[in-house]
Amino acid sequence: MKSVIQLLHFGYHQAMSCLFPIAIFGTLALSGMVDWPFIHRYDAILLVLLAVQFLMYRSGLETLDEIKVICVFHLIGLALEIYKVKMGSWSYPEPGFTKVFGVPLYSGFMYASVASFMCQIWRRLRMDMTGWPGLPAAGLLGGAIYLNFFTHHFIPDFRWWLTGLVLIVFWRTWILYRVREVTYRMPLTLAFAIVGFFIWLAENIATFFDAWKYPDQHQSWQLVGFSKISSWFLLVIISVIIVAQLKHVKAGRQPRGS
Structure with missing residues (x-):
């Protein structure tokens, strides 16, 4: 019975952490109807x-610090979207006044929703990490991953080499999370893979409701290729690196015992 209660509490916090992603995909679905x-x-x-x-902030569901992180991810995602659309990776065929270089401004929120989930789940499950490699190693790896999303159009794609580096850099890193009074742990790389898989599922929902279209989806909807899971796996790593580093910096600035 205790394990069932733990699972229900865990599921509740997961669901509450997904409020903004749910709002995004719900809006995409309803807007198409x-x-x-x-x-x-x-x-x-x-x-x-x-x-x-705005409502999430005013209601206290998100803090000002979390809003700042979301804004950073919105800009990171929008820059990547503009580049990918220019390179023909996918497109936004519908008209709109809030499109910049062919990309609607709302698209950055799809990346920001990953940051929103990370911030929310970190706070709700009182997460921490052991074996964090530090900013130099994590930051350089995150920068290389983000750069590879741009450069693979001109030079070989190094995603699998970068995935190998992820396993090396984070092989000692574990996530600690708390459900009620019990503390659990999970390898950080496993968490990357799980979140990346569920984002891939959400991506299939988004393209089904015409949030954007890949080249092979213009005639009829097709399942997004499984290779995209590796892309989301790497993108999740960038988000975790930024959120985790900000959490470490903020914790270091707090007085002892706070």
Whole structure:
């Protein structure tokens, strides 16, 4: 019975941490079923997501620090989206006033939703890490991963080499998380893989509802390739590196015993 209660508490905190991602994909789904007479669909999605973020902050579901992290990820994601659309990796075919270089501004929120989940789950499960490799190693690896998303269009794709480096750099790193009074732990690389898989599932939902289209989806919807799981695996690593480092910096600034 105790294990069932633990699982229910764990599931509750996971669900609450997913509120913003759920809002995004729910908005994408519902917006595709509505005929927008006075506003473009992409513009309406942006307004809805801005309202959701405001309400989450005002209600206390997200803190000011978490909003700052989300904004950083929005800019990181938007820059990547602009580049990928320019290179023809995918497209946003519908019109909109809030499109920049062919990319709607709401698209950055899809990356920011990963940061929102990380921040929320970290706080709710009182997470910590052991064996963190430190900023130099983690930061350089995160920068190399992000750069590879751009450079693989011109030079060989080093994602599998980078994945190997992830296993080496983080092989001693474990996530500690607490459900009620019990502390659990999990290898950080396993957490990367699990989150990356679920983002891939969400990506399939998003493309099904025309949030964006890959080249092979313009005629009819197709399942997103399994290779994308590795891309999300690496992107999750960037988000964890930034969030974890910020948490370490903030913890170091707090007085002892706080």
